[in-house]
Amino acid sequence: MTNKRRMLAGAVAFAAALGTQLAGAPGAGAAEAVTLHYDSSGAPDYLAQIDQAAANWNAAVQNVKLERGGSATIIFHETHDGRGSHTNTDGHGHGDIYLDSKQVDEGNDVTRIAAHEVGHNLGLPDHYEGPCSELMSGHGPGTSCKNAKPDAQESAKVDENFANGLAAVVEQARRAVA
Numbered sequence: 014m015t016n017k018r019r020m021l022a023g024a025v026a027f028a029a030a031l032g033t034q035l036a037g038a039p040g041a042g043a044a045e046a047v048t049l050h051y052d053s054s055g056a057p058d059y060l061a062q063i064d065q066a067a068a069n070w071n072a073a074v075q076n077v078k079l080e081r082g083g084s085a086t087i088i089f090h091e092t093h094d095g096r097g098s099h100t101n102t103d104g105h106g107h108g109d110i111y112l113d114s115k116q117v118d119e120g121n122d123v124t125r126i127a128a129h130e131v132g133h134n135l136g137l138p139d140h141y142e143g144p145c146s147e148l149m150s151g152h153g154p155g156t157s158c159k160n161a162k163p164d165a166q167e168s169a170k171v172d173e174n175f176a177n178g179l180a181a182v183v184e185q186a187r188r189a190v191a
């Protein structure tokens with residue numbers, strides 16, 4: 014019993030050390046969430062909805078945390094060109110998110126749009142054929158769908174993407190394109 018416990022403690026310490034090494038920074042172990050900062054000042058009409066979208070993600074995942082301000086890597090913009098909301102992102106916490114006010118005027122829920130685009134920045138692909146309970150089904154279920162929270166599978170995938178810290182996510186992506 015005692016030995017087993019000691020071995021387990023050793024394994025945990027090793028795993029923690031490995032996590033720190035993977036994350037590439039002291040103190041950024043596997044148990045610590047990656048904090049991603051966002052800047053919503055470029056979308057002044059949607060500040061509250063963007064904060065709500067971030068709060069919905071924060072309530073659903075453990076390994077990544079979204080915070081307004083600071084040195085932002087996710088930048089929100091408000092557009093009026095009818096091209097549709099979209100994001101340019103590397104899928105691991107860096108990106109520009111464009112919220113199209115015309116799409117909002119057409120009845121699309123802006124909190125859902127913001128949370129969906131953040132989902133792309135957290136590494137999730139579109140899944141338009143999915144139900145309203147999924148965030149990544151986007152405009153698929155129609156404008157009556159106001160759900161702005163990820164479902165359990167989406168949350169689990171994001172937690173998996175960020176399980177070993179941001180550096181590990183970046184390394185994963187680098188290997189994927191190499």
Ligand SMILES: [Zn+2]
Pocket residue numbers: 129130133138139151
């Ligand atoms: Zn999308």
